[in-house]
Amino acid sequence: MTEDGLDAIFSPRSVAVVGASRHPGKIGYEILRNLILNEYQGILYPVNPNAIGIHGVRAYPNILAVPEPVDLAVITVPADLVLEAAEACGKKGVRGLVVITAGFREVGGAGVEREARLLEICRQHGLTMIGPNCMGVINTHPDIRMDATFAPTPPLRGGISLVTQFAKFCSLGNKAQVSLNDLLQMWRGDPDTKIILAYIENFGNPKNFVQIARSTTKEKPVIAVKSGRSEAGSRAAASHTGSLGGSDFAAEAVFAQTGVLRAASIEELFDFAMAFSLQPLPRGNRVAIVSDAGGPAIMCVDELVAHGMRLADLAPATQAFMRTWAPPEASLRNPIDLTPQGSLEDYRRALEAVLSDDGVDAAIAIYVPPVRVDEVDIARAVWQTAKYHSKPVVCNFLGRSENSPGFVELVGHSVPSYLFPESAARSLAAMYRYAQYRKRDEGELRTFSVNRTQAHTIIDRAVGEGRSRLRSEEVDALLESYGIRTVKTRVVQRIEELGQAANEIGYPVVVKAFGPEIVHKSELQAVRLGIRTEKELVDAASAMERQLRDRRMTVEGFLLQEFVQGGMEVILGMARDKVYGPFLVFGLGGIYVEYLKDVSFGLPPLTDRDAMRMIESIRTYPILRGVRGEPARDVAALQDAILRLGALVSDFDSIQEMDLNPVLVLEEGRGYCAVDARIILAQPSP
């Protein structure tokens, strides 16, 4: 793939359609037809061994027969002829390929092999390729006007064609060569591209995606639908694109870190796109609603609040002003309900009044058409008023279709209009979210002085011995080598050794008996907390031993630990996803974790702000911050632990899974302490 190749694909001076057909219904017919009907500004070369002309355009038996240079070849021939066609394109000196044909990696078996060979041909000839198994590309720039897809032109929406709203379209298909990351990099700097929409089944290389998307969203909004949320959906996505879909929570981490806006559905993707493409971003989250009906206004408020917005408090002067002319039935506290008695002029003045109020960052105009006022007049009043303010205005004309005259009037004058109040609310909320993303501090990648050699030694030894699970003392040493604090622990065989071990740790201590049958330690009273003296320690251990032996249980020794008190239990963990690579987990600890799922995720490399966001985004974060007489916990130390854990798992690919649970987070300034930890290494390949 080259930049020049991408340029040839999106702005070609000439396009060959290899497999162009005279038969309606064939993909090779439809693509050529779309290119012609949408007035492609370059030269078209149909390639077909059996036709002299197609759609009246001179055709050639093969691409080498084309008398002039070809920038882009769109390949639509059957799968078993694609390699040959690509080879010919290479020889011809074509720079870009768009392979529409399916029957490659996504069908498995011979298809995988075929895709590998296709990719090899591209490499040999320096060809840049989109696809295979894709829908084609579009560039609406007036100098290009290329629609090289086989889909019919999407229908009008609010009077505006979806396609003409957007500068470029690209269906990536199997992404054998050109990936979403490549397109993001290209479109980030493209002045024609105001917003980037994506339908994502998987992120390709998530690490690159995080880096590229993070810088792209600072320039322009990226809105994406990500499928494969459910396990069943992931499986379907996997069979669809021939690659694993990955876990949805890792995907959530990617969205959170990159500032890419996730749309919940295809509908929402287009809803958001309309708002972003037509209106300015809001400066804050205070929304005023002007409506002629109470019901939809309330639904709108509910949805706004559910998505992080709030109802603006209108200035008393604004309300007093409205009172001078509004109908007596009107409710003038935000949301403003003019009732069906409100006139066109009332509606216009109300919108003007709220947009002029300094306490308002954005407005939603809701209109349930009664017969008395023409919807086009209302639409005109809305856009004319919106035009004089730099605050976003979105509309909901309830009960009207997207092609109704009011919609067309609004959208044609850059005011997004939605069928339902909830869609208007969610779209505005998405704009605010993006405005927040855009100015948020991404933080910095921290470096740590760690003892990498020691870590290497520990891991290598375990791998060398064919063990996938580290021993308790190895876990402690490994974490310690990266500066992650674990509870001090000693293991002794005999009661006589307890005193010295306890002196090394420092009182108070915890003592636990261990042995093959001692599973539920608390039930068996095989654990004693808060021991403060050697005498107490020896007494406790002796009593324990006696009591367990009475039950015919073997005591193999004692585990001595420092006694850490009063921390809040959290969990820190890491797992390695087949698609996303390593991701970190942070959350509330304790036995309820698995049901309450009060956790957050992060994908290394994490900046310090990423780590803080992980901490702040769990529901029980207020407890960490200190509430109701509970002390504030050492969140900074926790952040440090997350970042060090990120460094550790990035440095060692062989770490497959880690689980620090519980980690006790102590009072501010007193740090944290991992009480129990488990580390699993990747199974050495045979």
Added chain:
Amino acid sequence: MTEDGLDAIFSPRSVAVVGASRHPGKIGYEILRNLILNEYQGILYPVNPNAIGIHGVRAYPNILAVPEPVDLAVITVPADLVLEAAEACGKKGVRGLVVITAGFREVGGAGVEREARLLEICRQHGLTMIGPNCMGVINTHPDIRMDATFAPTPPLRGGISLVTQFAKFCSLGNKAQVSLNDLLQMWRGDPDTKIILAYIENFGNPKNFVQIARSTTKEKPVIAVKSGRSEAGSRAAASHTGSLGGSDFAAEAVFAQTGVLRAASIEELFDFAMAFSLQPLPRGNRVAIVSDAGGPAIMCVDELVAHGMRLADLAPATQAFMRTWAPPEASLRNPIDLTPQGSLEDYRRALEAVLSDDGVDAAIAIYVPPVRVDEVDIARAVWQTAKYHSKPVVCNFLGRSENSPGFVELVGHSVPSYLFPESAARSLAAMYRYAQYRKRDEGELRTFSVNRTQAHTIIDRAVGEGRSRLRSEEVDALLESYGIRTVKTRVVQRIEELGQAANEIGYPVVVKAFGPEIVHKSELQAVRLGIRTEKELVDAASAMERQLRDRRMTVEGFLLQEFVQGGMEVILGMARDKVYGPFLVFGLGGIYVEYLKDVSFGLPPLTDRDAMRMIESIRTYPILRGVRGEPARDVAALQDAILRLGALVSDFDSIQEMDLNPVLVLEEGRGYCAVDARIILAQPSP
């Protein structure tokens, strides 16, 4: 309100429009126009003192001048003339009123008084009234054909008018007299009404609603949008209808108990309505998807799974059969992706094959129109195939508008079609949910033998003494009188009394010192658990006293409690909502409750199944049921406690708030025990 009056409103032989107008834009003009244009089958009487005829219909100066009987009067005169008009209607012998005019309770002040007087006039004359402040009523029955609203006819959707899809429409406005409950009761038995849709701002009398809706949903689906989810939304709803909107979690309880399907938005309300009105209910939740594009199919799977459905496992024979004719690129594992290579015939056969598969309960047909196949042909193939099966089929024609030929073909032949795959998935899931509701066991109301006299005595004494908070021993006694088990407790002043108190309770016990400065008992070591002997008890208490006195804290006495071990901490509570009345809360206990909100709600009277549903619906329910070596807890006892609590708060209106936290739920068969409880009574009115 009378049944006969409602009948006069929905099936009148004659309608007077009081305030009929000659001026377009006036509500009195539009209503008369809608009645005429939609071909009302009875006789119309415009009433207007200044016109001889309106729309060519003979007008009368007042209703008493109408020469024949009038069944229904629609009142549109200004607010200050409504009472006079209503009075005249009463004298005329009119049976039903629809008051469109606003300016009553919803504007407060004089409006409240005006509404009360209007209601009084209705009572005096036996008038049944819809409104005031409403949009009107519609009955589409061919013998009636009455559209007495001022809204324009809603637009076509999928080729079918929203209004003609439904039998009756009623806007209730202020619900001064006729309520949603009245309509539910009427429509429950109405053979013309197949489904009931509602937009609800509040439930009126929630207790009646629960009872009426519960029996209605067994007959036909009731789908509702409830606004006021957010606090801000509730405030807006309150000012809109002049009544308090109530808390959304209480609303959730109402939905859960009644089987009314809650739509998340107005859009979803109509989406669901289309599915329910056109297709049979699914017998199970196994869905097959047939599509020509992978992306939307995966989005559809995600949404299905998120809403409780699952992907059907197709029989090997079904897949093998499809393999014989499907294009080689097709993916034949559910979701079936025929790819754009699939022909019309492939699409038809695939749908037929999955609908014939016994492992499939419902199908979603997804179609992204390529140019090669006409969308109407596909639409025809879908409905013709669906017709021969008793399984629901819903469609998604992606990228097509709701008025495209394919949509019209589908919906015109009873197959719901949606713009987006997610809407199709959610609608199908709603049908399954309803099918489940319909066959679910509602359970029974249990009666308990309780000591009501004792409860009365306790509450009356507290009220008599002007106390709103019950004392600890009163709380225990009150709960005990209704058979709710609390931890045994004794309070003693002096150490010498401890022994006898402990004997009454039975060992092991807990002892706590109390006194004005002793707030954080654990920090001050003013609590000691698991005491097994009198000596241990006296030693512990003495040490406590000594140690607290050293810190100059006054020990006023000791609280002795039975030591309950090993239970899971839950919370049981009750609060009284201004709108909903008393509702019960059950959930996970402990300090995280307030952030994790793992709770469920119920509105008394609760059946035994309602109580179980409350228990089963918290996220941590698996822990109660017993997981990972944790024992199963006594859920039956917990259910009993919830039901008894419901009986207690239903019997005593003066109980304002209760909080049993924690309640320890012990192992199966060992019951539960409320360790701490707090009861607040309503402030006696001055």
